[in-house]
Amino acid sequence: MLAIMTVAPAAAQSSGDGSYYSRYGIGMLESFSSPQSEALGEGAFALRTTNYNPVANPALWADQIYTRATGALRVNVINTEGPSGNSAVLGAGSLEALQISFPLYTSRLGVGLALQPYSTSNYEVFRQGTVDVGVDEVTEAAYETAYEGRGGLYLFRSGLGGRVTENVRLGATVDVIFGSIKNTVRTRFPNIPAGTLAPSVSTVQTRVSGVTSTVGSQFSFPDVFQENDLLGFGASISLPATLSGDRTRTLDESLDADTVAVADGEMSLPYEIKAGVAYHMGQRWKFVADGVYAPWSTFDATFENSASSLGQFPLGGEGTLNDRWRLSAGSEFIPAGDDRFRSYFARTGYRLGTFVEQQYTTSDPGTNVYVMGATGGFSFPTAVPGTRVDLTFHVGTRGTSEPDLVQDLFYGGSLAISIGERWFTKPKLR
Template sequence: MTTLSSRVSLFSLPSVSMRPSALLLFLVLSIGAHAQGQNNYGSIYSLYGLGERVETGSSQSTMLGNASTALRSGTYVNLSNPALWSDQSLTSFSAGASLTTVTSEDGLSDGTSVGTAGDLSALHLGIPLLPNRLGLTIAYRPYSRVNYRAAVRDSLSVEGEMEAFTLNQEGAGGLQQLSGGLGVRLGNAVQLGASADVLFGTQELLQRTQFDDRAGFAETRQARVTRLRGITGTLGAAVTARKLGAEDDALTVAAVFTLPTTLSGSRTVTLGESLDRDTLLTEDGSTSLDGDVDIPLGARVGVTYLSGLRWLATLDASYEPWSGFESSLPVGGYDASSGLDQLRDRYRVGGGVEITPAGRDRRASMLQRASYRIGGYAEQGLYAPAGQDVTTFALTGGVSLPNRLTGARFDLGLELGTRGSTEGVLVRDTFLKGTLTLNFGERWFIRRRFD
């Protein structure tokens, strides 16, 4: 007869088909037993919903508390608000990478784990069809990210002898977003824009059960792979008033709405030893389970004050009603069949200040022409494990270095923050993120004159 040890039996042995509430308790307990070294994993909170939401505006807004809704620029293409794509005068391209280290602390076991993960940032191509009037942008960027690992050591009784084992849960994947749209300027003050956004991606939850070296006990693996795809749209507007206090100042107020949508999904489950796994059949005998996942409306408002090219201040607020989330496929924190719903509305407020000492003076030194940025944000996450809200606070900052080429800048950014706490069943993440981004722009489609 086989029985579980007392601590694990309280919460049941996890599997990919278990209820999300049991998975939560397992993951919380496992933080303390997680390996003390570094690995390529991030926050354990990314198991909730469709993963950790990723904010992507521009490398400029990333350093300003991710406040991007009303952030106008002649150098950067702001992916958050398609209305501002009409500001383009140069054909532009940007690419970057980030490296994030997350230190997780579990108050239940006083354990600590450290994870480090690298990622590519958004890619975009912006084309001014009519300079400063009509702009086209195509962008590829992450929408959400699933990236966690948890492990717990325990034992069970086999024929009267206690056998130790390690139970691992690993999550990977997320959703990507491919966007294309136009921004247009109406008169001198009003800008409107719209984009079509394709969401697609794969999430994988892998469970590995490993026994200590002993003949007759092989590692077993059970994997749940979910593929999602769908289309949504984004609408944006901005209004700018000039010369309010000085000749070269401007005040911009903007709003963005991302339409709710339903993603089509399919899920497969495999079970076996090591890499040799068989696909499990669903109740109707098929190899995959089909379902729908609803994504709620997203709303953002922002304001930016610009004083020439010397300094600017920006502020943003966003809202996503994830408390109304519905899915026929169980996901982290939500299972309609069991009545489990640990998802909450997501709120976010951020802002920052940028200073460029030289302003428009191109003859100044590089350090004077560089832009220095600092900001911060606060966010209530879209999840509430065991009814406890998870809040994130972070400081952001960095520097943007000019290049000899017109419209080219090299951006270096840092983000330092905390997420959650060690109270109750929560885990506290302390994260440090560094970003490197190249922004490049030049004039295309120039009509040549011949005398």
Template sequence: MSLFSSRGVVWSGVLVVLLFLGSAGPVHAQSNGDGSIYSRFGLGTLQDFSSSQSQAMGGGAYALRSLNYNAMGNPALWSDQIFTRLSAGVGVQRIAASDGGNPTSYLSSGQIEAVQFSFPLYDQTLGVGLSFQPYTQRNFRTRKNGRLDLQVSPPSSSDDGVAEVPYDVNFRGTGGLHRFRGGLGYRVTDFLRVGASADVVFGIMESKRSTEFGNVPIRDVTTSDRVRLVGVGGTVGAHLALNNVFQSDDAFSVGGAVMLPTTLNGTRVLTLAEGSPIASDTLSSVDGDVSLPWRSRFGVAYQPNARWTFTADGLYEPWSTFTTTFQQGGTFARSFPVGGTGTLTDRWRASVGTEVMPAGTDQLAGYLARVAYRLGAYVERMYVRPNGTTDLDTYAVTGGVSLPTSLSGTRIDLNLTAGTRGTTSGSLVKDTFYGVSLHVNFGERWFQERKLR
């Protein structure tokens, strides 16, 4: 295939991604549908995505070197690039939520998982990485029923002047935070690589509470609590690669990255009657900030040969150190939508994964032998405690296939995830979730100087 035609395929992929982004609506409306009730707490459900390869292998792979993927979890790995690479993925998730008593609720949502772009400044020495992806997601919906005693005037002879009026209170959360990351990875020696990035975190989170009285002549009331946040942080990473460790021609890698603490500044606006028959009225508007904790990642990867890869990874975030100035005084202290320290705890995650490509490096093997088959699992201690005391865990298995294409360096990945989140004890909710995602990873050599013979 000619250079022009293959680049045409790459730019066609870029156009498809841009059209998808444009049709997705405003940036704060990152999700479509309903998700876990636990996204109501803290900053919402935390999103972890490094690459489609990593996602199918338990979500870690912070030490895994690859020429076919943008490994955004560790900027030190950007130094290994040969291809200019564009990756994009979308996913959908189905959740069955149960509190152990009422009928199970079924929820569905979809979102863009990541758009990533990277290229080498010097082949396998100095590389650039750029990415845009969700950082948190808030997409819950719940309802509470009640009755209101209403004084009737004048009372009739058949009652005591009090009527019971039924009402519904609907809670709805939307939006979330996004992260734009850009940085460099550099190979110091054949064994050591380092990298760093600047991370811009921004977004809008909104919580609405609507009280509806049905056919009773009482006006429905809606309050909206919206917070807009933005801040700049950073990530630093390192990677150590060793060969011939346990046997001839094997590869053993150790990698880690730390996302530094980040302060987000923003504005919180509380409005009344937005979307109801009476006009909207701004009740309060205050400025404040939110301090995100640091996040550490660490992993090991082992490749005994070109066919097999094994990974083991860990993640830790001290969310118990979370602070915000929005909670100081006034109405906001009672209903701040990003939660308080009483509902947050330290988060950790452990994962393992494996990949097998039967053909190894043989590009002339049959198609199925050149497909990469992946499997993984993870366990996570969630960072929210809705009742302030009960720790919540997530258990999941992952898997996927990576399909080669006629373009060298370009693969299409299909990934699956299934697991459980939370518990039904203590009047809480247990989620059983299933997810599927599709990722396209374009890779091509650019910026090559032609040599005359």
């Protein structure tokens, strides 16, 4: 376990959430599904909707009425505290998702497309210490090492969701995962005579891509507890994926950087199960509860020149990664229900959610990292039917600063615009 002295300021960050924990595995996993689900604890895997195109469960695309395009931007701020009491504030903005969906048959068969981050690696951590040298009467030298990571993986998802019966919906997608992660280690010796020990820069860049699939289902039961209510159950499973590519190691950062090794390899991503329950109490109230599980302890990578030789966390192997689980719950309230003639704020949606998660990454082999937080937001109607503007907030903690670990206090928000219009409508003759 590295002794963390400090974390770089926000100016050193390029994008993403800037968490120290994004240096492990393939980075911090992203879980955006829709603006609505994000405000409900990032779940809502069983919640039927015509105002959004949720990515997590393709079966929910069956209810599409409008051709819909959604874009979301996120701002995240992290206050990181190390074991020595050192702290830093990191802030960054990023694109959260681009989505489009449209009905092939209104409320029966829908198509969904999405491009969004799958994981983000974005950190800068410093280590200081001394090393025995025994060169030119110098027996001990102080050193400073900076560990930096940039990049991540992206997900492109395309598929269909269809209504099999009035109460059963099924969906399936083809998922392409691709991207690159670049890890750099810089070491210098600030207090020894020039020429005694030279500073060094070593970089490992891993590029991978692969194809997998996700299948989903949703079951609805109307009038369960009272008239006009709806109880729904939904689940999806993303199949295991094998990503192949290459890993390049270079020395120095100038135009004359020396490539010392190039190796082909693969990494295996585990399956992921998402399941949830949703209850529509008429048109005004919605309640959701959801869970996620993925056995990341089975993750493995066959690349040579392991990143562990650069001080990075090893990819795969016993005790290096945890099985990931996540529980969440949330509620939505729209005072006007589906009455479009009520006041503006009565037609606004108000949302709250909460979640707890065991991350797939560990801060040291065998040390679990937990994330707890709360979400909330507003969904504002517009003058264009089918179009809404969503403002979402989140706050939470990740990890712990005791003993010798790192704790993140994170907070931020996102702005999403979901535009819906009726396309491909056949004109009627009068």
